[in-house]
Amino acid sequence: xxxxxxxxxxxxxxxxxxxxxxxxxxxxxxxxxxxxxxxxxxxxxxxxxxxxxxxxxxxxxxxxxxxxxxxxxxxxxxxxxxxxxxxxxxxxxxxxxxxxxxxxxxxxxxxxxxxxxxxxxxxxxxxxxxxxxxxxxxxxxxxxxxxxxxxxxxxxxxxxxxxxxxxxxxxxxxxxxxxxxxxxxxxxxxxxxxxxxxxxxxxxxxxxxxxxxxxxxxxxxxxxxxxxxxxxxxxxxxxxxxxxxxxxxxxxxxxxxxxxxxxxxxxxxxxxxxxxxxxxxxxxxxxxxxxxxxxxxxxxxxxxxxxxxxxxxxxxxxxxxxxxxxxxxxxxxxxxxxxxxxxxxxxxxxxxxxxxxxxxxxxxxxxxxxxxxxxxxxxxxxxxxxxxxxxxxxxxxxxxxxxxxxxxxxxxxxxxxxxxxxxxxxxxxxxxxxxxxxxxxxxxxxxxxxxxxxxxxxxxxxxxxxxxxxxxxxxxxxxxxxxxxxxxxxxxxxxxxxxxxxxxxxxxxxxxxxxxxxxxxxxxxxxxxxxxxxxxxxxxxxxxxxxxxxxxx
Numbered sequence: 001x002x003x004x005x006x007x008x009x010x011x012x013x014x015x016x017x018x019x020x021x022x023x024x025x026x027x028x029x030x031x032x033x034x035x036x037x038x039x040x041x042x043x044x045x046x047x048x049x050x051x052x053x054x055x056x057x058x059x060x061x062x063x064x065x066x067x068x069x070x071x072x073x074x075x076x077x078x079x080x081x082x083x084x085x086x087x088x089x090x091x092x093x094x095x096x097x098x099x100x101x102x103x104x105x106x107x108x109x110x111x112x113x114x115x116x117x118x119x120x121x122x123x124x125x126x127x128x129x130x131x132x133x134x135x136x137x138x139x140x141x142x143x144x145x146x147x148x149x150x151x152x153x154x155x156x157x158x159x160x161x162x163x164x165x166x167x168x169x170x171x172x173x174x175x176x177x178x179x180x181x182x183x184x185x186x187x188x189x190x191x192x193x194x195x196x197x198x199x200x201x202x203x204x205x206x207x208x209x210x211x212x213x214x215x216x217x218x219x220x221x222x223x224x225x226x227x228x229x230x231x232x233x234x235x236x237x238x239x240x241x242x243x244x245x246x247x248x249x250x251x252x253x254x255x256x257x258x259x260x261x262x263x264x265x266x267x268x269x270x271x272x273x274x275x276x277x278x279x280x281x282x283x284x285x286x287x288x289x290x291x292x293x294x295x296x297x298x299x300x301x302x303x304x305x306x307x308x309x310x311x312x313x314x315x316x317x318x319x320x321x322x323x324x325x326x327x328x329x330x331x332x333x334x335x336x337x338x339x340x341x342x343x344x345x346x347x348x349x350x351x352x353x354x355x356x357x358x359x360x361x362x363x364x365x366x367x368x369x370x371x372x373x374x375x376x377x378x379x380x381x382x383x384x385x386x387x388x389x390x391x392x393x394x395x396x397x398x399x400x401x402x403x404x405x406x407x408x409x410x411x412x413x414x415x416x417x418x419x420x421x422x423x424x425x426x427x428x429x430x431x432x433x434x435x436x437x438x439x440x441x442x443x444x445x446x447x448x449x450x451x452x453x454x455x456x457x458x459x460x461x462x463x464x465x466x467x468x469x470x471x472x473x474x475x476x477x478x479x480x481x482x483x484x485x486x487x488x489x490x491x492x493x494x495x496x497x498x499x500x501x502x503x504x505x506x507x508x509x510x511x512x513x514x515x516x517x518x519x520x521x522x523x524x525x526x527x528x529x530x531x532x533x534x535x536x537x538x539x540x541x542x543x544x545x546x547x548x549x550x551x552x553x
Contacts, residue, residue: 003327
């Protein structure tokens with residue numbers, strides 16, 4: 001089973017010319033929102049859960065102050081907030097923000113996150129907090145007396161400040177800049193950034209943890225272990241177990257150009273292990289990674305893979321909670337333009353992820369934002385698993401243990417593996433395999449194919465036209481009203497205990513009623529018809545082969 005599965009084509013969001021940077025965040029209805037900047041201001045687009053744009057794009061600003069470099073987060077109440085850099089003069093800039101409803105309607109006016117009349121603040125990152133508030137981090141030029149420093153500020157849900165502006169970095173020599181921020185499970189938040197003058201490299205990757213009111217829990221912590229070259233472009237996320245996962249670029253560490261590396265830290269900021277290489281391909285550069293935690297406990301990292309100096313595509317790698325790779329790299333973008341760069345990834349409500357990136361053409365010097373839904377099929381184990389699919393075509397495999405697999409929407413493939421499993425396809429044309437053990441297979445709506453495999457299985461096709469194969473041992477085939485036109489391929493009248501359950505078919509009362517009014521033989525096959533939308537064909541079975549013991553009423 002593939003660790004990642006692309007769905008459909010990329011959704012081309014815009015072709016608006018000079019696109020500089022963008023951000024993305026998941027919405028509570030299963031969709032997501034992307035923001036980006038152009039020469040005409042900042043725009044946003046809400047997406048359906050299937051990756052299709054929902055309505056027209058939304059005007060965030062009109063570039064009256066040269067607004068640029070936006071980021072977005074969805075708050076605990078389901079609304080989202082966009083933050084961005086706003087130019088106040090030719091040499092000064094401030095950080096502003098604007099709140100929107102989940103449908104993209106402005107909520108109040110834009111407000112100032114931070115402004116310094118003497119200095120410049122720029123390139124904000126934003127995260128929601130557990131209590132409904134939010135925190136913003138940003139660069140400050142000339143504010144610590146030496147080049148660039150990194151700062152943050154905390155706000156309540158209504159946009160009122162909870163804290164003043166505070167400096168995140170403790171090392172102040174030269175540059176501390178261009179970071180990321182994420183909310184913690186306990187309500188606090190974590191900040192990462194690049195810092196010079198920490199080791200003998202140009203930049204190091206740093207981490208610092210905070211309480212919800214902006215009080216520092218830790219001193220600054222160096223994350224990277226390899227120190228030659230430069231380590232920068234860090235991204236951060238919080239795992240299901242509360243640990244912190246960071247990823248970044250490292251120059252020359254893989255023996256080639258830039259590489260992508262990661263490290264898991266404990267919830268208190270202490271190392272949970274050593275740093276590790278994310279990418280497999282080492283030729284040319286692997287650039288600008290982004291990371292998001294997954295609801296199964298693991299995480300996914302995406303990045304730009306430069307296949308040559310002039311072309312680049314988007315790659316992804318999935319990991320378990322302890323940093324073990326799940327499968328290999330997956331190509332996400334089709335690479336039809338010269339460069340696919342500046343990638344973002346967010347997990348959606350149903351467990352799929354939305355990957356977005358800038359699609360840039362060298363010949364026209366223009367670009368657009370593209371987006372694609374990528375499935376992260378749940379990974380079974382030797383234990384008892386509950387695996388749920390999405391609204392797309394999922395592949396779920398239970399392996400050992402008494403598993404429960406639920407496909408939901410889409411044309412799913414479910415495989416129970418060993419054990420006494422329950423497999424439910426629900427909507428879509430599903431293929432359901434019980435495999436080994438006494439399994440229960442339920443097709444649901446759609447034209448499904450159910451195969452019990454070894455063991456005494458229960459097969460229920462559900463609505464529409466289904467193909468049922470019990471496999472070895474004695475199986476039970478269950479039907480109900482308006483069940484569609486179904487075919488049982490291997491019903492055996494010689495197998496003790498094998499039966500057809502008509503208990504829920506109200507028009508067939510008992511065995512004599514079945515034989516006299518609802519049973520026929522056509523081309524060597526028994527056909528059961530309740531006269532109200534349920535037809536069952538028993539392939540290769542004659543009426544004379546049947547007895548009362550073959551049915552339940």
